[in-house]
Amino acid sequence: MNSMLTTLGAGALGLALATAPVAATAQPISGNLRVVVGSTSTGGDTYQNASIVAEALGQKLGVNVKVDPVGATEAFKAITRDTRGNTVMIFHDQSYLGNLYGVRGYDDIFETYRIGPTVAINPGNAYLVPKKSPYQTIEDVIAAAGEGKRVRVAIEPGGVSEIGFSALKNAVRAKHPGSEGNVVAINTGSQADKNQLLFDGQADVIHGSVQANEQYTRLPETDQKAMRFVWLTSSRDVINQANPEGIGETGRDDMLKYVEPNTVVPRADGQPFVFDKDFFFIYNAKMSDEAVAAIDQALAGIYADGKIQTTQKNAFFIPNFKPSGEAHAYLQEKRDQYRQIIEAIRQ
Amino acid sequence: MEFLSLLTPQFFVLVAGGTMVGILFGAIPGMTATMAVAVCLPLTYSLGLVDGLALLLGLYVGGISGGLVPAILLNIPGTPSSITTTFDGYPMTQKGEGERALKLAIYASLFGGLFSLAVLYLFAPALADFAIKFSYIEKFLIILLALTVMAALSSSLIVGIFSGVLGIFISLVGTYPTSVGGNGEVRLMPEALIPYLESGFALLPVLIGVFGVAAILAEAAQGVREETAADRLRLTTGKPFSLSLFRGQGVNLVRSASIGTFVGILPGVGGSAASVLSYSQEKNFSRNPEQFGKGAPAGVIASESANNGLTGGALVPLLSLGIPGDSTTAILIGAFALQGIQVGPLFIGENPQIWNSMIVALLAANAVMFLMMYFAIRHLARLVLIPKYVLYPIILMMSVVGAYTINYGIMFDVWTLLLFGVLAFVGQKLGLEVAPFIIGFILGPAAEIYFVKSIESFGTLTIFFTKSPIAMVLWVLIALSVGLSIYLARRAAGRGPDDPAAERGA
Structure with missing residues (x-):
């Protein structure tokens, strides 16, 4: 028994030594990638969508990926602790709407964290x-x-x-x-x-x-x-x-039949109100540009392959990949639009 | 019968493997059925829905059943729903009847599991229609009914109620979350502790701390000593197991399995309420209530048939309404979501193959659970022969690992475990009661939400009495339960040391 353990241990150590330098230098994100999601439910759309994206991302980056449904509060804490890029968050518009509605625990994500790419919309x-x-x-x-x-x-x-x-x-x-x-x-x-x-x-x-x-x-x-x-x-x-x-x-x-222009809930300017529930990455504010770019590039490759779109559509998601910079501007514009509505009804 | 083609050897291997792993998760203090299902959920991607469900349902049944092992042998509930199994299971072990108690519990578990499975198969849609008659008000009253047992489980009525209310109070520390319709604000804590306490105290670390760590501390307080053979608990020095133990227990079995199934059907009430309610009902209706807490086989039967009754019950709203009935089925619904299968009121009719294969998986899981546990009993029961100075450090380590992993790696849960271990150890020295405390802790949050939401919806307290005939029936049951508790407490007080719960201890 002892000899078997020794052999296994030596094998594992050898493997680690052989692969570690390669992994460390080859890409900014190596080892394990933990994806925390802002919901505690495994039956909801956030976990489902995060699982689809995380699996593809893990394969593309060649890292182990684990999706943990820890909920918003713990997810924000988790990414705050990790500047390396090994812990990332996937959540949706709740992340900034919570802040607009003044819910405790929701900081301004555009200031406190770094916005990553969008990946999909739940049209439901x-x-x-x-x-x-x-x-x-x-x-x-x-x-x-x-x-x-x-x-x-x-x-x-x-x-x-x-x-x-x-x-x-x-x-x-x-x-x-x-x-x-x-x-x-x-x-x-x-x-x-x-x-x-x-x-x-x-x-x-x-x-x-x-x-x-x-x-x-x-x-x-x-x-x-x-x-x-x-x-x-x-x-x-x-x-x-x-x-x-x-x-x-x-x-x-x-x-x-139930969306504009057939069904319209008008905004103050008469245009139909629209809300698409976007899923996107949120990072630690100090995550390196290299790590952000690595995930952007990996996802760009995944969406270019085209397989993930089929998986997402079969699960009733609409693929919507936007790299980090574009996603930041897009989401900030959405946030500003909804802020107007929320402030209008508060008056 | 097209679904028969889905029942491959792999299907049954997965059921058996899932059940075995589930039993292990349930049997290790700090690990639960919910955790087992959560850990294996991503596997459903590669396995496909039918085989994935075979694995997860095996884990579910195994996990719920495995909790009885440490509850009986170590006085530590392996899962929250096996708390009441400790009340009489451990005293039986102390009397040298550990193997007898285990066999009793396994038979009761099998009955509960099969009973609820039959109910699920035959009446799922009809029961789901009945379940939606239970609004916030009726759910609050069910929880209130479960809370009334706090007094019956205590050696002193006043101390029991105080301990229970303390449990409720502590359970409310944290945020009143928007995810249940709350305002998202923190309460019941000083500002300096907000970063630590904003998510409140998690159930599992509290449970294992109160039952497991406190017991270890109590043992340590007595000093580490080399146990002699005479000190150790014997396995079979007491009465042997015989199926005749179930003579006269038909009503208990059916009532407890029915309560377990029914509580499972009601989303949001929580599985632990099932075994608490059935245990207290059995005690209240028993001719010998004073035997409860001292190793009454009827107590073990009530608890175990109820918590396994939960398994089929909790699947009723999941498969008939798309709503999970307990914390484990809340994870299980993820398997459907990951495969893009809708669960809702039309699920059973539209997915007969999946539905039938689930029934077969549950049936097989119950059979495997029974066979595995029955034939492993002799080995399992030897757990009590391990010297405590060897066993307890292992349990402590397992508990710490379980507490850390239950919410995917939150260190505060480990501090919670240790803190509540110390508090329970000190509390018991001061005379506080552990059982009502933990029942209050488990049921407190749901009681608060349903109470507040009832008031918000109807705006008057009288609605609790007038909402529906169901509410009125529940009030009658609550009155009976309170009355019986007072009667039993007075009778016990009259008998002095014969107090049913006095000897239970931690």
Whole structure:
């Protein structure tokens, strides 16, 4: 037994010595790459998307990759500790929306961290009503609020779930000034809780997603659980990139009914409000340019190969690779646009 | 029967391998079924959904079942849902009936697992429809019902309630997260500690600290000594196992498995509530409640049939609503997401092959769990023969590793483990009760959320009484539970040292 252990140990040491110098000099990111995601769920889109990207990235860089769903607070802490580039974060627009909504623990990511490349969009961000609801469209909801009816919207506060609610409130404010108070947030958490509020009649509209709620939209109206989409926040261009078969029995053409210009939640300037849920990398602010460039180049190669697009589309993501610099400007512009809406309804 | 083509030898090898690894995870203090499933989740990429689920379901069933081993032999619950197994399992071990208790627990686990599997297979969609009748209010009342057992599990009513409330208080330290509809603000901590405490105290490190580290400290306080053969626990000096032990336990088995299954069906209530509720119900309905806490086989049966009943129950909302029923199925849903399979109200009808293969995997996992554990008992039970000065350092090391890995490498969880070990050691010296404390700690956050959300939704306290017939039934059960607790406490007080929980200790 001892001799076997000695042999194994010597073999491992030899292998380490033989490969270490090569790995250290060949690329700025070597050894293990830890991808922390801003959600604690393994069933959600962040983990799913991060897993797809991380696997491809690991192969391209020739490093071991592990995706850890640690949640936003711990993920930000983890990348703050590591300047080498061996710990990176993948998250979505929540990372700056949390800051805009003043949620504790969300610093300004554009100042505190370094923005990495975007990789994909989840086009499924949606709002739903019960199938028996008198509201057929989101325009009906806006009109009802304008007529003085109280519309309760179940959301998770402080982020992606709330931005559509804010836009809805802003639309009521623009179309029916003074009536925006009729759109009321019911703050809750998981999709299960939002669905339950709808089943209980405690919410008129809920935030959801095509992925999580599509099957509910196919239930008969007599079923207490039956729902109907009234709005997808993604842009028409993004939905048009989805596979024609869509998801479940809701095809791409069905989804197009719920996005602009067929379904419009107007901004103050009359243009339709659009929100695409982007997934992107976030790094330690001091991560070296070489390491940032290495990930950019690796991802550029992966997207040039074209395989990842198929995997992402099959998982109902829209590929959206933008290298770090471009991603920074793109996301900052998005942030500025949403800041206006949030500040408008606060006044 | 097309799904039969999916049931390859690899499928069954994966179920068996998953179950074995799961048992190991469950049996090692600090490791849980949830952790086992999380570690192996990425493998579903390469295995495909059906084979991946075979592995994960094996891990799930094995992980939940494995928790009974340290609970019975070491008085350390391997998983949160095996806390109540320690109450009577360990006293049986102390009486030299460790092997008997293990066999009893394994049979009860098998029954619970198969019972919930049958319920899942036959009634999943109908039960999911029933589960959605439980709004915030009914869920709060279920948790309140589970909390009422705090008093029944204590040697003193007042100390028990105090310990439980302390557990609730400590569980609320941290952030009121926006992910559950909170305001994202921290509470119950001085500003200087915010960087450490903002995520609160994680359950597993607290649990293992309170049960495991505290026990190790208590042992250390007595001084390290060379154990003589006479000091060591004997394996089979007590009564031998016989299936006749289950005579008269039919109601207990069915009730406990039903409670376990039903609690699993309700998303957000938490698996630990299942074994706590069934244990207390069995004690309340028992003709000999004073035997509970002293090695009553009925207590082990209630706890183990309930926590394995959870396995099928927690899959009901997952596969019928797309909503996980407990922390492990919350990880399991990732396997579907990674393969791009939607789970929701139409999943079973649209994916009969996956559904049927899952049922077969669960059936096989229960069978494998039973066979593996049954035939390994003789070896497992020898754990108690290992001198404590050898065993306890190993447990401590495992606990530290488990605490560090449970949230993917957070050092504060290790400090939590050690801190709560010391606090529990000191607390017990001061007379605090461990069981109600930990039950309060586990159920506190859910109780708070459902209470606050009920008030936010309805704006009045009277709604708790008038919301629905289900709420009224739950109030009757709560009143009965409280009444019985008071009655049992008075009766025990009248008998003095016969107090049922007095001898349980840590």
